[in-house]
Amino acid sequence: MQQLEGFRIGGPDMVCKLKKSLYGLKQTAHKWNKKLHSVLTEMSFKRIESDRSVYIYCNDKVKIIVPIYIDNITFASKTLSAINKYVKILSQYLKCCDLGPTTFLLGIVIDHNCSTCTTTLYQCQFTIDLLEKYGMCDCHAV
Secondary structure, X not given: OOOOOOOOOOOOOOOOOOOOOOOOOOOHHHXXXXXXXXXXXXXXXXXXXXXXXXXXXXXXXXXEEEEEEOOEEOOXXXXXXXXXHHHHHHHHXXXXXXXXXXXXXXXXXXEEEOOOOEEEEEOHHHHHHHHHHOOOOXXXXX
């Protein structure tokens, strides 16, 4: 790492001490995970042992499941007001961007139908990618 252009304090043997890790460094993911874990545990979420990237919040009336993939956080609950409340609390600790209801997650399209109270999951893109990978895009469907 080199000092920024125009920033010359000290000689060539001097270094800058970083106050936080930079995006792209090896320790960044560890620092992010440590920070996120401390924030979520302070908010009374518990990390499940079977999958260390999933947190759960439970009280008498509300249950919230929070799966995390790198820096993507999804809140799942039957209670929209609880989701909004905890997203607001989380945004006090971290810079957040609420993208609204989840429609695409880890290659899966999520279709919510409010009139029938159903949720349908599609993996069309995954299937297309597999067909392309194995050179079978032009095969006949059976």
